[in-house]
Amino acid sequence: MRFEEMWRDLAPVGRSAASGGYFRQPWTSAEGELRAWFAEECAARGLVVATDGIGNQMAWWEPDAATDAPGVLTGSHLDSVLDGGAYDGPLGVASALAAVDVLRERGFAPARPIGVGVFVEEEGSRFGRACLGSRLVTGATTWDQAQELRDRDGVFLADAITAAGLDPTAGLVDLGRVGTFVELHVEQGRDLVDRDVAVGLASEIWPHGRWRFDFTGQANHAGTTRMEDRRDPMLTYAMTALAANKQARLAEQRATFGRIAVEPNGTNAVPSLVTAWLDARASSDDALTSLVESIQRQAEDRAGRDGTSLEVTAESVSGSVVFDPGLAERLAGLGGWPVIPTQAGHDAGILSDAGIPTAMVFVRNPTGVSHSPDEHAETADCLAGVEALADVLAELAGPA
Template sequence: MPDDFERMWADLAPVGRSAETGGYFRQPFLAAETELRAWLAEQAAARGLAVREDGFGNVVAWWGGVPGDDARGVLTGSHLDSVLDGGAYDGPLGVVSALAAVDGLRERGVAPARPLGIGVFAEEEGSRFGVACLGSRLATGALSWDDARGLRDRSGVPLGDVVAGGTSALLDGVGTFVELHVEQGRGLDQLDAPVGVASGIWSHGRWRYDFRGDADHAGTTRMEDRADPMLTYAMTALAANKQARIAGQRATFGRLEVAPNGTNAIPSRVSAWLDARGATDAALEELVAAVSRQAADRAGRDGTRVEVAAESVSGAVAFDPALAAALAEPRGWPVLATQAGHDAGVLQAAGIPTAMLFVRNPTGVSHSPAESALVSDCLAGVTALTDVLEDLLR
């Protein structure tokens, strides 16, 4: 099993990796991610797994048949796409570990009493079409195809031109979902534990802020005569930082578009995307309201205008407590919450009992080329997932 895991991991390592930064560019339905999908199909075929795909690009490879009325399936897996210039482990670790777990179960002589699926959800990061966990939202019905088909990437390509859409029956008959993921924080490192269990996910979402002003000459326009949306944006970014710190929550402006985007011109428009996260739904609502209020106040002083639109919002999720306890307590694994969103949260919110396993990240860095995990911890994660799946299958 260790050789299988490391061989598979070595196969994935060069796909979509930037020679300049060492980070990964595996955006959905583009060359690198498509290559990973082909790799998954090869791995599934080599193990005799039955592959099913829906019209949204989600895939499940089933071992031991497919779920039906008489056999509720166990699903594991994660995603293969990345953020822009992302790390190696976020997503693919869960997919490779799931394949290695199937190998491990077979080596143990486990004959599944119900089907086991390895799932890969599309566009988990929202790096191309702007909605996080897009594939799982569509598969569960949390987002309708009518609302999603018009989503466009940065080149203006609509989602409806990339996938067939429609409806999905891919999760029919799934009784339990377990997702293994690299931890995106230092909780396990601080506890000196290679593996942990998630208790839940913070409330989180993305908001677009459009700041509008008057384009003008950067040299001839007096400072007091300007209606500069960049100034309003800058003060809003500072306000977001301050409000999040005061409340003990999270707020980040990480994406920016400027028009006309000239060095010697005052902008006419600045569009900025806020990623905000709160321990509760109410905390998140209060945080975004405070940031938006300060943005509007500043716009009034700057002679600019601001519009705020929510692009995706997910409420706080508590994973199935009985399942989490059954996994963690007998093995002495720590239980901790996460501020990162996952497909597991979408499936739990849709009524599928769900658990998450975390593998230690020694630096806590994620969504970055510096994301890391020790091979020994990854292998401990594979063993942990194999143990959990064996219990669930029996």
């Protein structure tokens, strides 16, 4: 098994010398280097990689005897959030390749194909649509919808893909032979830490989404405009951020304003426009709807008092995902692993919604910190995750 060697090769790609965090945005040079790394690792194992028109990749370990049996796909993503951690995504890809090594070392002969895949733009850090690669492959998002997306610099999605040396008209990877999908991921929380176990399985993904709040006011001079004469959208936004925090705490849900853009963005000017993005997550679809509606209602009330206006746009919303409980129970029995929920979105949720039986394997994160340079997993736990994934793949791809 070459897990530790692979991890050393991945460590410097897209890493910021200043913060230690990662900038592995899709269709950039760092992401292209990771795509090439994946192809090389697959080739070293005799696996032929198919790369589709947008950069999704998939390689298959074929059984010795020809079979029409559906395959078992594993893998994750290689892109990161802005200034993100090393483990979110790449751990699942490196572990998938290492699990193939483990199975071969055990002398395992698959009775059905085992695939290793990488989906692009899982984080939505560049074009604002989480799990875009898997959404396009499953049809959850159409190309007509996706090609209208622009990044922060105004670059259209199709232009970014073309600039990366890909052809967005060349088609997408085929999920037709995928009978089951298993995604390994670092845990983005402390459940496994509290249980004092290295590995767990997923029971569900909380519904979540991203909403753009456009607060419009009137630009004016910061010195000469009396406070009572202002139509300041920053005030409306500030009160909305506080309201979101309060509503989420009261409902025991999650609400975060983590990104804003201000126009004209001058130190000595009252802004004319504040655009803020809300990330909201809740324990049920109804709870999520109620949370976002309560935040929007308070924002509109405040806008009325501030003389500003508000427009809210849902940019990316994913409903609740309940993974196949029978599959989770069956796999948990292999190692006595706990089955736990997650509040983070994953490609596994998109494939599950598409009707593919899906499971997730989590690896303990000692601090629970994620989407940050401080994200971490101990090597011993990562290796335990590889062994667990190998056990799962053997169970699913072995003789019926």
